[in-house]
Amino acid sequence: MDNYNNIESLPLGAKSHPANTLYRALGTALCYALFGLGAPVVSIILPLISIMPVSPSQKKQWTRAIISKSCMFYLNTMKALSLLTYSIKPTATIAPKGKIIIANHPSLLDAFFILGMCNNLCCITKSTLWKNPFTALIVRMADYIPNNCEDFIQQAQKRLNNGENILIFPEGTRNYYDDQLDFKRGAANLAILTESDIVPILIKCTPRAMQKGEKFYSIPAIAPLFSFDVLKTIETKKHIKMDSPKTLQYRQLTRYLIDLYRPHLTKTELLKSSDAA
Amino acid sequence: MKKNRTEVEEYIKEILVELFEIDKEELKPEAKLYEDLDIDSIDAVEMLIEIKKTIKEDINPEQFSDAKTLQDIVDIVIQL
Numbered sequence: 443m444d445n446y447n448n449i450e451s452l453p454l455g456a457k458s459h460p461a462n463t464l465y466r467a468l469g470t471a472l473c474y475a476l477f478g479l480g481a482p483v484v485s486i487i488l489p490l491i492s493i494m495p496v497s498p499s500q501k502k503q504w505t506r507a508i509i510s511k512s513c514m515f516y517l518n519t520m521k522a523l524s525l526l527t528y529s530i531k532p533t534a535t536i537a538p539k540g541k542i543i544i545a546n547h548p549s550l551l552d553a554f555f556i557l558g559m560c561n562n563l564c565c566i567t568k569s570t571l572w573k574n575p576f577t578a579l580i581v582r583m584a585d586y587i588p589n590n591c592e593d594f595i596q597q598a599q600k601r602l603n604n605g606e607n608i609l610i611f612p613e614g615t616r617n618y619y620d621d622q623l624d625f626k627r628g629a630a631n632l633a634i635l636t637e638s639d640i641v642p643i644l645i646k647c648t649p650r651a652m653q654k655g656e657k658f659y660s661i662p663a664i665a666p667l668f669s670f671d672v673l674k675t676i677e678t679k680k681h682i683k684m685d686s687p688k689t690l691q692y693r694q695l696t697r698y699l700i701d702l703y704r705p706h707l708t709k710t711e712l713l714k715s716s717d718a719a
Numbered sequence: 720m721k722k723n724r725t726e727v728e729e730y731i732k733e734i735l736v737e738l739f740e741i742d743k744e745e746l747k748p749e750a751k752l753y754e755d756l757d758i759d760s761i762d763a764v765e766m767l768i769e770i771k772k773t774i775k776e777d778i779n780p781e782q783f784s785d786a787k788t789l790q791d792i793v794d795i796v797i798q799l
Binding site: 626627631688690 | 759
């Protein structure tokens with residue numbers, strides 16, 4: 443991490459070299475294949491759990507535990523293959539209760555990490571996953587919330603009251619550069635309407651990898667380092683004017699969240715943004 | 720109930736300024752609610768609640784489902 447300039451101390455995949463890039467390209471392909479194979483394994487285990495004589499909430503716990511463990515296994519496989527390195531602070535699994543977990547969103551792997559490091563996590567997923575035969579059972583058994591759900595807030599409230607946590611990326615989708623910080627108001631809407639506190643996670647991916655708009659086979663010159671920092675929990679009520687209209691509260695809280703992340707993220711040079719335009 | 724267009728327009732503008740921190744200069748009749756004024760679906764619900772408070776008539780949210788601009792909102796409120 444901090445000794446990233448000291449190239450000799452880095453794992454194999456972190457050195458930029460043609461042979462190394464070829465190695466990582468093959469490794470990446472292997473991991474995509476592994477993911478493709480892993481999903482069917484999960485889809486065999488889950489039906490077994492679904493017919494077991496235990497309570498639905500127990501099945502949900504198990505399903506979420508399987509998802510969490512599979513994600514960590516997958517990431518550790520990538521780490522073992524020197525395709526990435528990561529650091530998570532604090533190191534232990536975080537165990538919030540009834541919180542909204544938010545994070546900035548540079549990479550495709552962000553959700554895998556957060557699912558792996560946080561227990562009892564409910565995700566808001568694309569509604570298409572509920573129709574896809576490979577994922578329909580997983581999202582149902584894990585009791586996730588589809589993003590087109592009409593009583594979305596009530597569904598979220600029910601889970602938060604139950605001590606579960608809800609993951610939401612305020613950007614809504616992966617960003618194009620680190621300090622883009624184009625937060626939608628959805629996370630603030632959710633926190634205010636359910637009167638929940640927020641656990642912010644700061645993600646850094648250096649160099650950026652598996653970002654939006656990139657071909658799945660394009661890999662950075664050196665293996666990326668992912669760092670995850672769990673920041674101090676935000677007491678939602680402290681950062682909004684309770685007597686102002688809800689619509690203004692959403693905006694206040696969203697601005698607060700953006701301001702919280704901004705100092706942690708490297709400023710993108712103006713040149714880069716004009717290149718992208 | 721007959722409503723005066725200028726009055727209704729002023730009234731809607733007031734709501735938008737108050738609820739969504741929008742500068743009054745931005746509130747041109749053709750301003751698009753979602754794109755130009757950054758109003759989302761949750762905001763729209765709050766706006767309808769606010770309108771309902773004043774005009775004291777039943778509002779069916781579906782009447783507003785096609786509204787895209789400030790002008791559209793004014794037209795619908797006039798016809799209520």
